[in-house]
Amino acid sequence: AALEQHAVFxxxxxxxxxxxxxxxxxxxxxxxxxxxxxVADFAASHAAEVDFFVFGQWLAKISLDTAQKAxxxxxxxxxxxxDLAVGMDPGGSHAWSRPEELLTGVSVGAPPDVLxxxxxxxxxxxxxxxxxxxxxxxxxxxxxxxxxxxxGGIRIDHALGLSRLWVVPQGETADQGAYLTYPLEDMxxxxxxxxxxxxxxxxxxxxxxxxxxxxxxxxxxxxxxxxVLWFERDEDxxxxxxxxxxxxxxxxxxxxxxxxxxxWWRGRDIDWTWRLGRSSRxxxxxxxxxxxSRDRVLMWQDFLEAGTVSGPVPDPSETDAFADAAIAHVGxxxxxxxxxxxxxxLGLVExxxxxxxxxxxxxxxxxxxxxxxxxxxxxxVKARIDRLAKARLDTAPSGPRPxxxxxxxxxxxxxxxxxxxxxx
Numbered sequence: 001a002a003l004e005q006h007a008v009f010x011x012x013x014x015x016x017x018x019x020x021x022x023x024x025x026x027x028x029x030x031x032x033x034x035x036x037x038x039v040a041d042f043a044a045s046h047a048a049e050v051d052f053f054v055f056g057q058w059l060a061k062i063s064l065d066t067a068q069k070a071x072x073x074x075x076x077x078x079x080x081x082x083d084l085a086v087g088m089d090p091g092g093s094h095a096w097s098r099p100e101e102l103l104t105g106v107s108v109g110a111p112p113d114v115l116x117x118x119x120x121x122x123x124x125x126x127x128x129x130x131x132x133x134x135x136x137x138x139x140x141x142x143x144x145x146x147x148x149x150x151x152g153g154i155r156i157d158h159a160l161g162l163s164r165l166w167v168v169p170q171g172e173t174a175d176q177g178a179y180l181t182y183p184l185e186d187m188x189x190x191x192x193x194x195x196x197x198x199x200x201x202x203x204x205x206x207x208x209x210x211x212x213x214x215x216x217x218x219x220x221x222x223x224x225x226x227x228v229l230w231f232e233r234d235e236d237x238x239x240x241x242x243x244x245x246x247x248x249x250x251x252x253x254x255x256x257x258x259x260x261x262x263x264w265w266r267g268r269d270i271d272w273t274w275r276l277g278r279s280s281r282x283x284x285x286x287x288x289x290x291x292x293s294r295d296r297v298l299m300w301q302d303f304l305e306a307g308t309v310s311g312p313v314p315d316p317s318e319t320d321a322f323a324d325a326a327i328a329h330v331g332x333x334x335x336x337x338x339x340x341x342x343x344x345x346l347g348l349v350e351x352x353x354x355x356x357x358x359x360x361x362x363x364x365x366x367x368x369x370x371x372x373x374x375x376x377x378x379x380x381v382k383a384r385i386d387r388l389a390k391a392r393l394d395t396a397p398s399g400p401r402p403x404x405x406x407x408x409x410x411x412x413x414x415x416x417x418x419x420x421x422x423x424x
Contacts, residue, residue, distance in 0.1 A: 002097075002142075003057060005034060008043045009093040010053035015046070023091015034097040064150035071152075078152040078201060078337075084143065086158040086165075087124035094139075101131045101139045106167040109174050110158075113209055116356035117278055119166075119174030126165060129182045137190055144191065148198035159204030159218065162187045163211045184214075188221045203250050203337075207231070224337060225249040228258065229330055237295075239302040242333040242395070251335035253326050253344045257355050260343045261326040262319035267292050268349050276360050303329055320380065323347040327384050331391030338392060342368065345384055346375055 009024070016027050024031070030038035043050055064080070071079035087108045088094050095102055102125045109121040132140055147154045156162070163184045168177035195202045204218050206225045215225055227249045232240040245251060253261050259269035270292060274285045282288035296313060303309040308329045314321045323344055331338050343352065346368070354361035368375060375381060 003054060004050070005097050006093045007050045007053035007057070008039060009034075009096055010056075011046050011049040012039070012042060014049065015042075023089070024096040025091055032096075061150065068150050068152065076152075080151040081153040081155050081201075081203065082147040082151040084147050084154055084156045085124075086161050087122065087126035090123075090125040095125060098139070101127060101135065103128050103167065103180075106169055106177075106180075108161075109166050109168050109177060110355075111166050111177065111209055112175050116174075118356060119168075119177065120356050121168050121174040121177075126161065129180065133183065133186075137186065140187065141190060141194065144194045145198075148194060148200050151200065153201035153203060154195070155203040155205065156191075156223075157205055158208070159206050159223070160208060160210060160214065162204070162218075163214050184217065188217065188223070191223065192221050201337075205255075207255075219248050222248070226252060226255070227333070227335060228252050228254060229261075229326060230254070230258065230264065237298065239299055241302065242306050242308075242329055245333040245335050247334045247336055249335045250337040250339050251330045251333040252339050252341070253330050254341055254351075256341070256352050259351050260341070260348055261323045262344070262347050263349045263351055265296065265314075265319050265322040266316050266349055269351070272354060272361060276357070278356065300325075306332060308332060319349060320347050324384060324387065328387045328391050331388040332395050334395065338388065340388060345381060347380070347384075 012024070012027065012031060013021075016031075021027055028038075030036065031042070033039065068080045088102075090102070090104075090107075104125070106125075107121050108124050108126050110116060110119060112119040127139060144154065162182060164179040164181050166177045167180050168174055191202055201224060202222070203224045203226060206215055206218065207228065218225060225246060225248065227245050229239075229252070232245060234240065254264075258264075263269055267289060270285070270288050273279045274288070279285075279288060282291060296316070300309065300313040303325050306329060309325045327340055327344060330340065343350075348369075350366055352366060353363045357363060376385075
């Protein structure tokens with residue numbers, strides 16, 4: 001029933017989009033009720049269009065299943081890791097068909113911080129904590145099961161939302177929001193159950209303004225945190241040696257919201273910051289660049305002490321040398337998992353997304369500089385991947401890592417009922 005309802009939404013969206021509607025709120029009023037007679041009549045008279053969107057969902061599912069099978073057959077212990085978004089489009093299928101499960105009148109975002117000095121308003125909605133309790137967390141469970149249906153793991157975007165979400169009233173700026181509390185312990189228990197059922201790992205994006213004690217409570221439920229090269233520092237600013245990184249975490253050179261390794265070394269993020277007038281981290285551009293120069297020295301010193309590199313600090317223009325070192329260094333950390341963005345594997349300078357911007361920066365519009373097979377076949381790229389693999393093997397504890405032990409347990413449990421509602 002949920003699949004059919006979503007397909008009807010897609011057909012309606014395609015129909016009214018051509019007339020200028022961007023969300024279901026722009027449709028004629030009689031189509032706002034998903035179970036109303038106007039919607040039923042439309043579905044009956046546009047059966048072919050509805051069937052097309054059912055086919056699209058089927059095609060997506062078998063494609064993801066095939067990709068996961070190919071990954072694990074090739075020797076990957078985990079394979080695909082799906083991404084659980086922090087929310088959904090208020091003009092989308094879920095908000096149209098089951099509005100009582102979601103927040104209304106507010107938008108989810110983030111308070112002012114280093115990444116977004118003015119705060120962030122993402123223009124999305126999310127599950128209502130009251131509705132979650134009322135429904136026995138059914139929409140959250142259905143979402144997890146859908147995400148784990150074709151993957152060996154799931155990454156929870158903005159995992160801080162398991163504890164609290166920054167919500168902004170409609171019409172207000174992002175810094176005028178407030179925190180809304182969520183039933184953290186219940187949601188962590190559900191995560192543990194569903195990841196066990198699916199034999200999958202869970203990664204929580206615990207970056208940003210992290211509530212006190214959240215990381216410890218996530219760790220108690222075996223949720224891997226995210227540890228990013230730039231942020232692993234002590235109170236004096238020195239970078240953390242790789243052997244002291246949190247084992248129960250995924251180590252990364254960066255994320256889609258952060259500068260690439262090459263971009264950070266060159267200072268490309270500083271270029272964008274001052275071009276857009278968004279800096280709150282330094283009194284002027286010269287001070288910002290001076291601070292980056294000091295950080296380059298500190299970072300390279302960390303690499304030297306760890307045995308990742310040898311020789312003097314490269315010039316800021318020598319981005320390939322730094323990308324090589326950063327990837328090997330992250331691979332040598334004590335973390336159970338290491339994930340390297342493709343931008344860093346290729347040594348690209350520009351980051352894919354700049355938080356807090358829409359048109360000021362070409363978010364999600366940059367293509368890779370070639371076909372995947374050709375890019376991964378380049379000698380410098382193959383050398384980086386080989387060095388990463390060697391670093392992981394050299395730092396692995398005796399016996400399999402905990403991740404590997406979890407993937408080879410016998411007698412997997414029965415998959416959840418595939419007829420459960422799917423997330424939109």
